[in-house]
Amino acid sequence: MLVLIKLILLVVSALVSFASSQDLSITYNGFRSANLSLDGIAEVTPNGLLKLTNATRQEKGHAFFPNPVSFKNPPNSSAFSFSTTFIFAIVSEDPILCGHGIAFVIAPTKGLPGALPSQYLGLFNGTNTGNDTNHVFAVELDTIQSKEFNDINDNHVGIDINGLNSKQAKPAGYYSNDNGIFQNLTLFSGKAMQVWVDYDGTAKHISVTLAPIRAGEPSKPLLSLTYDLSSVLHETMYIGFSSSTGSVLTFHYLLGWSFKMNGVAQGLDLSQLPKLPRVGHKKKSKALTIGLPIILIASLSIGISGVIYRVRIKKKFTEVLEEWEREFGPHRFKYKDLYIATKGFRDKGLLGRGGFGRVYHGVLPSSKLEVAVKRVSHESRQGMKQFVAEIVSIGRLRHRNLVPLLGYCRRKDELLLVYEYMPNGSLDRFLYQQPEYTLNWNQRFRVIRGVASGLFYLHEGWEQIVIHGDVKASNVLLDSELNGRLGDFGLARLYDHGTDPQTTHVVGTLGYLAPEHTRTGKATTRTDVYAFGAFLLEVVCGRRPIEPHSPTEDDILVDRVFSCWKKGQILEAADANMGLDYVKEEVELVMKLGLLCSQSEPTARPSMRQVVLYLDSALALPDLQSLGISATGLSFASQEGFSDFNLSYPSSMDKPFSHASSSAAESLLSGGR
Incomplete structure (x- = not known):
């Protein structure tokens, strides 16, 4: 009888525990009295900060809620809804570089055995990342771009499922509730920020939102992904945080955390949160500030030479x-x-x-x-x-x-x-200086697509419109993997979306300047597209847009390409140095696109959004014959009348222009600002 009573009590206790787990609600405004399971280098500071990492390189830190949490009803295979919010700060010893990031994680075990530090964030290792058997859900706040995981940049938020190749990721930032404009945030700024993670078990939808600590929750989430977590989450899981260090000393802090199963996480009380440690050098003591002058005066006679x-x-x-x-x-x-x-x-x-x-x-x-x-x-x-x-x-x-x-x-x-x-230097070095290594077509096409993507981001993908102003081969640099990166923003201008640029100085490089730019002095997205057209022809043909000292009549590249196109032999203009191992259709596409971008009428040029679609074959290039393109509509602006303007050399290594244009080529950065 006694055994039966104990058994009944045990069953009742288990049912109560299970029911309470289904409706679990935890709130930590600081972690001074929190009951957490810590491992690695994680610790709770005396003032209540959860400090996941310390001044130890290549280490990891975990902090988990100690009890398992029910994410499913045993008869039902569908995962419950859940909601969590937390406030974090990432503080780096270096103002430019940072260690690795921090992640909110739901995992089958607390501690994540076998996980590695550095780029693995203490979540996975080189063998198991990406395996469906991991049953791990995480939201990463990553400050390092790991190319092996296809990270979009070195300052992003991502939704990770069973691996570090994020299902969705975006640059860190938030959409302002005041005007809906996207505001960038720097994750390792040392400033506290708040994250909200919500999963709707009915709609199978995940949303992640980020904002400064006192901005409130934005109405528009940063990440929004439809994904059913039922196959990822077991009936019971552990919830917590993971972080790791790399070569740069970085401290990862949590100030508060709230979690709610089948409901909305309780808001955190900002007035109760612990203070972050002071960033920077301590103030000098009075003894030092008062005593130092005395010491200097006393030693003046013997230290005058040193002073x-x-x-x-x-x-x-x-x-x-x-x-x-x-x-x-x-x-x-x-x-x-x-x-x-x-x-x-x-x-x-x-x-x-x-x-x-x-x-x-x-x-x-x-x-x-x-x-x-x-x-x-x-x-x-x-x-x-x-x-x-x-x-x-x-x-x-x-x-x-x-x-x-x-x-x-x-x-x-x-x-x-x-x-x-950039270790491989500028693109023009590979095109013109006869290096021991010549770029083949696949490498050139990848560079072209990369620069197009970068320009599209400048024109439409950022909070303001950025006009680069000097797109050319010498300003495209190659990284260690020969990816093209557009650089040298010395002539760049910014203005708000929906407004017109006000620049009234002609700056840029002869051969890449749009005709209307030389007349009005205004650099626009269309003038960037014109320069990009010259760049396309330059990369495919291996020739500069203008060859001042050319002995032949074909000293203007766009005229040469147009002439070949009119004869139906456009491939004759292609660079012989890249060999014959190329896709004919791709080369023709790029050269025709170069002619399309080089039209003298600005409105007839495509936008960079269209250019990217053309290069990705997601949009068919219009027939140039039907557009009525003519040689006169394609010619570069002549050198006449340019002596009053500031122009740069065509390349970082070029000799100056001929006598007629040498004075025009002497330029100062200030002339265009």
């Missing part, structure tokens, strides 16, 4: 720094760091030179990151505040086919732009 030396060094590295520039924060580099990185801007590290300045290879002393540093001149009359603001804005662009602009520095009459280093 003079330091003054000279300080003068050598003096920068232009005005009060308004402080708002741009981490985008500002110290001149001293760039001087050390480039070993004093020695000619040995010179990567190239042109009308806008010289470019040097360097290695940043703190992070060991390889960079390309461009030194250009500026004039104070050009409104430097607006210029730097635009440079910083462009530094927020994130696309796999753009060269990342990391920041800038000002010193005396110099402006230094810092880019990520």
Whole structure:
């Protein structure tokens, strides 16, 4: 009888536990008294922060709710709805680089045995990532672009199911409730941000939303994916967080967490959340600030030579720094760091030179990151505040086919732009300088599609419209895998969607300038398309748009291609150096598209959205015969009348133009801003 009573009590207890698990609701406004299962390097700080990682490289940290959570009714195979929200912060020791990200995870076990740190985020390893037997659902907040997992960039949010190839991913940011405009966020900014993850078990729909901590939940989610998690989730699972470190020391914090099964997660009380540790150097003590002058005075007689030396060094590295520039924060580099990185801007590290300045290879002393540093001149009359603001804005662009602009520095009459280093240099080096390695057609076509994708992102994919202003082969750089990346944003201009650009200076490179640009001085998306058309022909034909010293009459490339097309032999204009192993239809498509983009009438040119569709064969290219394209409608703007404008050289390594145009080619960056 006693045994029967115990058995009944056990069954009742199990049923109560199961029912409560179905309606589980947890809320942690800080983790000081939270009952969590921690492993790896995860810990709870004295003030209640859940610190998933510390100053240890190549390690992982996990924090899980200790009890299993029921995600299904045993008779029913359909997964329940659930909702969670949490507040996190990622703090890196380096203002430019970051370690790896953080992930909310639902897994069959707590601890995720066998998972690796670094790019695996403490979730999987090289053997099991992508396996359906993992039964893992995760939302990653990733700060490293791992190409093996097809990451879109180094600052994204993704929905992961059984592996790190995200089912859906987008750049980190949110849609403002005020105007619906997308606002970018930097995950490792050190600032607290809030995430909402919701799964509708009836509609089989996942939504993920991100926002600054005090912005409130946006009405439009960042990620929206229809996916049935019933086959992924077991009847009982564990919920928690995972993070990992790589080579750059990075701290991952959670300030609060709320989870609700079959309902909406309770909102977090921001007033109760623990404070993040102070980022940056501590203030100097009074003993130091008061005692130091005394020490200096006392040792003045014996240290006068040292003081003079330091003054000279300080003068050598003096920068232009005005009060308004402080708002741009981490985008500002110290001149001293760039001087050390480039070993004093020695000619040995010179990567190239042109009308806008010289470019040097360097290695940043703190992070060991390889960079390309461009030194250009500026004039104070050009409104430097607006210029730097635009440079910083462009530094927020994130696309796999753009060269990342990391920041800038000002010193005396110099402006230094810092880019990520591209090991294979510029495309024109492969086209014109007869290297030992020539690009075949497949490589050229991949570069073309990449640059088109990057331009489409600039024109339509970002919060503002970005006009590059100088699309050409010498401004397309190749990464370690020979992917094309559009770089050199020295002439770029930004303006809001729905407005007209106001630039009234002709800047760019002769041969790539649209006719209306030379007349009105206004750079638009259509002028970028014109330059892209010249670029297409340049890559396919292996010739510059204009050959000033050509002994033949075919010194204008677009005229040569048009002539071949009219004769029905357009492939005659193709570069013989790329061999004969190419798809004829692709080469013809690109050359015809180059002619289409080179039309003198701006409205007749396709948009970059259409260009991408043409290149992907998702849209049929119109018949050029039916468009009535003529040689006069395709000719490049002549050199006549250009002496009053600022033009750049056609290549970073080219000689200046002929005598008639050499004065026109001498340009300053400030002339176009």
